[in-house]
Amino acid sequence: MVVANRAARAIAGIDADTLRAMYRHMLRSRMLDERIWLLNRQGLVRFWVSGMGQEAIQVALGMHVRPGHDWVAPYYRDLALTLVLGMTPRDQLLAAMAKADDPNTGGRQMPAHFGCRRLNIITTGSVVATQFIHAAGIALASKIRGEDAVTVVTTGEGATSEGDFHEALNFAATHSLAVVFVVEDNGLAISVPTSKQMPTPNVSDRATGYGIPGVVVDGTDPVASYLVCGEAVARARAGKGPTLIDAKVPRLTSHSSDDDQRRYRTAEALETDRTHDCLGRFAARLGEQGMLSARDEEAMRAKLLAEMDVATAQAEAASDPDPESVLLHVLGDA
Amino acid sequence: MAVKTYLEAIREGMRDEMRRDDRVMIFGEDVGFKGGVFGVTEGLQREFGEWRVMDSPLAESCIVGVCIGAAFNGMRPIAEIQFQDFILPGVDQIVSEAAKIRYRSNDDWNMPLVIRAPFGGGVHGALYHSQSIEAMFCGVPGLRVVVPSNPYDAKGMLVAAIRDPDPVLYFEHKKAYRSIRGEVPDHEYTVPLDRVRVVREGRDIVIFTYGLMVDTAVQAAERLAPDGFSVSVVDLRSLRPLDRQGIVESARRCGKVLIAQEANLAVSVSSEVSAIVAEECFEYLDAPVMRIGGPEVPAMPFAKPLEDAYLVDVDKLESKLRRLAEY
Ligand SMILES: Cc1ncc(C[n+]2csc(CCOP(=O)(O)OP(=O)(O)O)c2C)c(N)n1
Numbered sequence: 001m002v003v004a005n006r007a008a009r010a011i012a013g014i015d016a017d018t019l020r021a022m023y024r025h026m027l028r029s030r031m032l033d034e035r036i037w038l039l040n041r042q043g044l045v046r047f048w049v050s051g052m053g054q055e056a057i058q059v060a061l062g063m064h065v066r067p068g069h070d071w072v073a074p075y076y077r078d079l080a081l082t083l084v085l086g087m088t089p090r091d092q093l094l095a096a097m098a099k100a101d102d103p104n105t106g107g108r109q110m111p112a113h114f115g116c117r118r119l120n121i122i123t124t125g126s127v128v129a130t131q132f133i134h135a136a137g138i139a140l141a142s143k144i145r146g147e148d149a150v151t152v153v154t155t156g157e158g159a160t161s162e163g164d165f166h167e168a169l170n171f172a173a174t175h176s177l178a179v180v181f182v183v184e185d186n187g188l189a190i191s192v193p194t195s196k197q198m199p200t201p202n203v204s205d206r207a208t209g210y211g212i213p214g215v216v217v218d219g220t221d222p223v224a225s226y227l228v229c230g231e232a233v234a235r236a237r238a239g240k241g242p243t244l245i246d247a248k249v250p251r252l253t254s255h256s257s258d259d260d261q262r263r264y265r266t267a268e269a270l271e272t273d274r275t276h277d278c279l280g281r282f283a284a285r286l287g288e289q290g291m292l293s294a295r296d297e298e299a300m301r302a303k304l305l306a307e308m309d310v311a312t313a314q315a316e317a318a319s320d321p322d323p324e325s326v327l328l329h330v331l332g333d334a
Numbered sequence: 335m336a337v338k339t340y341l342e343a344i345r346e347g348m349r350d351e352m353r354r355d356d357r358v359m360i361f362g363e364d365v366g367f368k369g370g371v372f373g374v375t376e377g378l379q380r381e382f383g384e385w386r387v388m389d390s391p392l393a394e395s396c397i398v399g400v401c402i403g404a405a406f407n408g409m410r411p412i413a414e415i416q417f418q419d420f421i422l423p424g425v426d427q428i429v430s431e432a433a434k435i436r437y438r439s440n441d442d443w444n445m446p447l448v449i450r451a452p453f454g455g456g457v458h459g460a461l462y463h464s465q466s467i468e469a470m471f472c473g474v475p476g477l478r479v480v481v482p483s484n485p486y487d488a489k490g491m492l493v494a495a496i497r498d499p500d501p502v503l504y505f506e507h508k509k510a511y512r513s514i515r516g517e518v519p520d521h522e523y524t525v526p527l528d529r530v531r532v533v534r535e536g537r538d539i540v541i542f543t544y545g546l547m548v549d550t551a552v553q554a555a556e557r558l559a560p561d562g563f564s565v566s567v568v569d570l571r572s573l574r575p576l577d578r579q580g581i582v583e584s585a586r587r588c589g590k591v592l593i594a595q596e597a598n599l600a601v602s603v604s605s606e607v608s609a610i611v612a613e614e615c616f617e618y619l620d621a622p623v624m625r626i627g628g629p630e631v632p633a634m635p636f637a638k639p640l641e642d643a644y645l646v647d648v649d650k651l652e653s654k655l656r657r658l659a660e661y
């Protein structure tokens with residue numbers, strides 16, 4: 001790591017504190033993700049679907065969201081996004097272990113089915129693409145009431161082939177709703193590559209058809225992602241309508257803990273993905289700018305590791321859902 | 335009390351609730367300036383503006399999904415699906431999303447949403463403007479499915495549906511819109527969403543039915559009266575959940591049960607009512623449960639003789655009733 005003589009104060013107008021905070025969010029998510037994989041291998045977590053490799057765009061997006069004021073319709077890889085918004089490793093470990101106090105679903109859904117009313121993170125199910133239209137509807141309600149809340153919705157690129165994606169963009173664009181559509185484009189839908197998913201390489205090409213801006217961004221670059229997301233959120237907040245962001249990211253793990261990507265991907269492809277890992281590159285960049293020394297980084301890691309250990313112990317000790325509760329919450333007051 | 339049509343009662347229910355609660359909005363195809371293809375929302379956009387009575391794009395998943403989103407964000411949306419036949423592109427949003435939102439979030443979220451749609455035939459609507467596909471939703475926990483049969487219930491049940499904290503599918507028989515009239519109070523009232531209504535008291539046979547068929551059943555019941563058969567007619571009103579207790583009470587009292595519906599019989603509302611009667615009324619029955627409904631063909635054809643052949647009318651219901659009476 002090259003260390004500059006004098007610390008730079010900003011990169012592209014983003015101050016050092018913000019950049020360090022972003023790095024910390026990314027690292028925290030990565031360490032939590034790694035912990036959950038470990039627990040999966042130990043048999044304590046029955047299923048996991050990881051966000052590793054996609055942290056930079058998620059953190060960049062989350063930095064522009066006002067939690068509890070703005071709205072978020074996430075998808076299953078958005079672990080880092082939920083942490084930026086205010087959920088905790090303990091929350092997500094409770095979910096991973098399907099404990100009663102899991103604030104996302106109370107252990108009812110698979111892990112990574114995020115939701116938290118307090119933070120305006122809507123509940124999400126497993127059917128991909130349904131959340132796009134919810135985002136448009138949320139933004140419609142904000143518009144009807146004359147509020148400046150922005151709704152952000154995320155997805156993989158594969159899910160953009162679903163009809164709901166079109167229906168949502170069509171509606172949000174028609175009425176200039178304050179929605180930011182973010183595609184975390186890892187080039188794969190389980191095993192199916194983009195070339196078999198869509199006729200052009202960029203989902204954002206479709207923005208033209210809706211008369212809205214479409215932007216491709218390197219989703220592993222937190223700086224570029226921060227700028228692009230900031231512009232889209234500001235545009236939405238100003239009442240100028242939606243933006244479609246196509247953030248290119250690698251998928252550093254198999255699709256899920258039940259999948260083995262070595263069966264359908266070449267060793268070279270896996271290696272290329274590893275070289276596109278956002279985390280190490282961002283640490284190096286902050287180091288070069290004198291914003292984060294190796295020692296700072298180690299200290300950060302040590303603190304986060306302690307946080308993960310405490311959260312893991314708490315989640316492990318937490319109660320399972322009561323079997324009788326299977327009948328609860330079908331309808332209200334019933 | 336003023337006499338109004340079924341359609342006017344539905345409109346009045348929405349209008350009154352929109353005046354009382356500015357979270358209530360209507361979203362659907364042609365509901366705005368035109369006031370809907372049947373005129374149910376006529377005049378409402380003029381009163382409440384373009385955002386609260388809003389023309390949607392021609393996309394049913396969008397209609398339901400946008401209403402779900404708006405409900406997440408504090409609104410009380412009423413989605414109008416132009417014909418029940420065209421609800422299918424929106425079913426994923428209804429069954430995978432709306433129905434499961436409370437359960438899957440462990441009660442963190444709920445989904446106060448009404449989806450209105452006209453169903454039923456006898457209006458030369460052919461295969462795709464005549465269907466009665468409500469049973470598709472009756473097996474889905476997390477949904478309420480209701481069908482009013484008269485103007486009083488239409489208004490009271492709609493107001494109750496709008497205030498209900500969970501998704502309610504509110505199906506309107508399109509032939510009833512202008513043909514069924516009745517007294518409707520001007521004042522505010524609700525009708526419970528999960529109670530049967532005994533429309534006609536009788537001792538010998540009970541007909542369980544819903545929608546426009548309630549009217550048909552009352553006419554058929556009256557035809558048997560001169561012959562000394564006393565027939566009860568019970569309007570189910572709620573198809574999910576079914577009012578188990580209300581069904582059991584009438585079935586036990588009468589001992590003979592006929593279930594009538596416009597939809598085909600396989601895996602239908604009539605199947606579920608029969609199962610309840612079989613489970614809970616065995617010792618009280620004087621005859622096997624009988625059912626009458628549409629034939630097992632994909633949907634109602636257009637030509638008049640074919641449409642007539644499909645539909646259960648008073649004559650067909652009467653002859654079925656006589657078979658049961660004579661059993
Ligand atoms: C409607 C629907 N069809 C299929 C699936 C099964 N499935 C889950 S994730 C997935 C691939 C999604 O790919 P993409 O949208 O690119 O997201 P990624 O997992 O790559 O982040 C599939 C096919 C599903 N969950 N929902």
Ligand SMILES: [Mg+2]
Pocket residue numbers: 156157158184185186187188189190
């Ligand atoms: Mg993908």
